[in-house]
Every structure is written in structure tokens, then in C-alpha cells.
Amino acid sequence: MDWTASQLDWNRIRAFxxxxxxxxLSAAARALGLTQPTLGRQxxxxERELGVALFERAGRGLVLTPTAGALLDHVRTMGEAAGRLALAATGQSQRIEGPIRITATEACAAHVLPPIIARLRxxxxxxxxxxxxxxxxxxxxxxxxxxxVRNFDPREPELIARKVGEDRGRPYAxxxxxxxxGHPRGWDDLTRAEFVAFGETSDFIEGMxxxxxxxxxxxxxxxxxxxxxxWELVKQGAGIGFNTEAVGDAEPRVRRVLPEAAPIVFPIWLVTHRELHTSRRVRVVFDLLADALSLQR
Known part of the structure; x- marks a missing residue:
């Protein structure tokens, strides 16, 4: 089929x-918020528009055909350009009304953000x-x-970040x-302890x-x-686990493992894109989050 760039459907290119x-398809559908059949149809x-096969099955996954591999860099360039266009357009908006998308760890999203979001709404x-x-x-x-909401300072020049405070973590059981x-009093008393690790075991051991x-x-x-x-495993007595003081001290089923030990301190950063920071809606939410998070420390 003969085709021109003006005939290409961006939704189909984004699906590819x-x-x-x-x-x-399943992972891509989740990322785009689509159903798997809808993504498959796109x-x-x-493939019909371009007259080429784009994917081949490999076990439970998909691999690019050689033709699709040759097209991928061009499609990525289109995706990056579309992202910059959306950022620039959003940054020009001075309306407060509209959607806002916030990302945070599971722990922060479950234990910290709900009262802040209620206040925002x-x-x-x-x-x-x-x-x-x-x-x-x-x-x-x-x-x-x-x-x-992050626990590290981003280095990308396109991002604006503000450190809004510090949080404190401890081991609980x-x-x-x-x-x-035997009610341990120091780290040396934990040589017989068992831990519930979050993330890769090797990373946890390195952190310990x-x-x-x-x-x-x-x-x-x-x-x-x-x-x-x-956290549920820790509350059920499966071993020692780490959480913030705000969450751990408020949970009646657990206690600080080493009450006299110094806490583990880590920073709290709010991050947005520099162009989005010109959006009134994003700026309002950013500032409200910053104030609320700083007051919780």
C-alpha cells in the first residue's frame, strides 16, 4: 500500500x-491504559497500513522483525517530539481545573498521600x-x-526539583x-535475626x-x-522490616527493634518538568504537596 506521513495514525504508532x-501486548496495554485486544487491533x-510485519512471537513475548527494528529509531524520535509538544502545550495552560498525575512509591502513596490529596480536592x-x-x-x-515524590535528587537538566524535607526510617518487628x-539493644544483637527484604536480596544485604x-x-x-x-509480613511476625517512623510508630502490632539507635535519614524531593512548572495547575499542586510534606516531618 502506498502511504504518506500525513496518513499515519499516531495512536497506532504509539501502540507499536x-x-x-x-x-x-499485555505489558504495553497496561502502560497505555488500553485493553489487550484494542492494542492488538492497533x-x-x-501493519496493514505499512504493508510489513512488525512482530514475531517468541515464547510468551514478542520480538521485532528486522523491518520493525529498522523503523524503531524513527518511531522513538516521533514519540519524543510528541512528548515535547504535549509538555509545551500543558505548560501554557493557566487553568487550575483539569487532571494531574502524581507518582510515588507504594508506601508513600498508601500512607502519606491520601490526607494530602483529600485536602487538595x-x-x-x-x-x-x-x-x-x-x-x-x-x-x-x-x-x-x-x-x-522521590527520595533522591534528580540530575536531569530538564527537571525542576525541590527538597521538601527529610524522613526517618527504622527497623520494626x-x-x-x-x-x-531476646529484645536486642544494638545491631550486633541481630546476628540471629531474620529479615523481610524489600527489593532484591543482594541489594538488601548490601544496605544492611x-x-x-x-x-x-x-x-x-x-x-x-x-x-x-x-509491611503486612512484618506485622504478622515474619521477621524484621523497615518503615518510616510515622508509619511504624503508629502501628500497634509492631515495636521499634532498636529504640535507642539513630534512625536512617533520607531526603524527600518533589520533581516536575521545567516546562510543566509553568502550568498553573501543576504549580498549585506542586506547592500544596511541598507544604504538606514539609509539615509532616
Missing amino acids: LATAEAGS IAAL AAHPGITVEIRATNRTADLLRREADIA TPGYLSKL RALGLQVTAQQVPVQVDSHLVH
Whole structure:
């Protein structure tokens, strides 16, 4: 089929790009907020428009055909240009009403953001909020979020970041588990303890050793990739786990493991794209989040 650039459907091109990067229709559909059949139809329509096959099945996933691989760099360039156009257009908006997308870790989204969002909605009922609770760092340039709550200072020059405070974390466990350990008083008393690790076990062990505790793999029998599941396991007595003082001290089923030890201190940053910071809606939400988060410390 003969075709021109003006005939290309951007939704179909975006579907191709998302599937190429995700490696499967199901993952790409989740990323785009579409159903898998809808995404599959968009891919099939683009293949008919271009007259080429774009994907081949490989096990449960998809791999690019050689032709699609040659097209991918051009499609990525189109995607980046579309993202910059959307950012620039949003940045020109001075309306407060409209959608805002905030990304934060599961723990922050579940334990910190709800009262802040309730306050935001009461003050600005015209703003609708989408919270992306994920432990993955969102790509703000590609509009995965408008504002991010992070625990590290971003280095990208396109981003605006404000440190709004510091949080304090500690190890927690149930009273029964602490009794079994003999009520430890220092890190050296935890050589027989078992931990519930969030994230990769090797990363957790490295982090413990940075604190001066030589944890072995045998001491980490449970590992999860969800903050919420991690905390439930700790509350059920599966081992020692870490949380912020605000969450841990408020939970009646657990106690501080080392009450006299210094807490683990980490920063709280709010991040947005420099062009989005010219949007009145984003600026209002950004400032409200900054004030609320700083008051909670």
C-alpha cells in the first residue's frame, strides 16, 4: 500500500512503540491504559497500513522483525517530539481545573498521600487526581507523571526539583518476634535475626552492611517487591522490616527493634518538568504537596 506521513495514525504508532519497549501486548496495554485486544487491533492496523510485519512471537513475548527494528529509531524520535509538544502545550495552560498525575512509591502513596490529596480536592474540586503507586522511577519527560515524590535528587537538566524535607526510617518487628530474639539493644544483637527484604536480596544485604550489620542470605528468607506486602509480613511476625517512623510508630502490632539507635535519614524531593512548572495547575499542586510534606516531618 502506498502511504504518506500525513496518513499515519499516531495512536497506532504509539501502540507499536509501547509494545516494542515492553516486549508483550499485555505489558504495553497496561502502560497505555488500553485493553489487550484494542492494542492488538492497533498493531494489526498499522501493519496493514505499512504493508510489513512488525512482530514475531517468541515464547510468551514478542520480538521485532528486522523491518520493525529498522523503523524503531524513527518511531522513538516521533514519540519524543510528541512528548515535547504535549509538555509545551500543558505548560501554557493557566487553568487550575483539569487532571494531574502524581507518582510515588507504594508506601508513600498508601500512607502519606491520601490526607494530602483529600485536602487538595477540598481546596480545588476542579482538579482530578491520578496516583501512580510504583516503586519504579517514572519518566517525567514522557509524561508518565506530572509530579514525582522521590527520595533522591534528580540530575536531569530538564527537571525542576525541590527538597521538601527529610524522613526517618527504622527497623520494626512484632513484640513476639522481639521476645524470641531476646529484645536486642544494638545491631550486633541481630546476628540471629531474620529479615523481610524489600527489593532484591543482594541489594538488601548490601544496605544492611552499609549500616554495619553483616547479614547473610540465610537471614533473609522472605523477599518481596511490594512495600505493602512487605509491611503486612512484618506485622504478622515474619521477621524484621523497615518503615518510616510515622508509619511504624503508629502501628500497634509492631515495636521499634532498636529504640535507642539513630534512625536512617533520607531526603524527600518533589520533581516536575521545567516546562510543566509553568502550568498553573501543576504549580498549585506542586506547592500544596511541598507544604504538606514539609509539615509532616
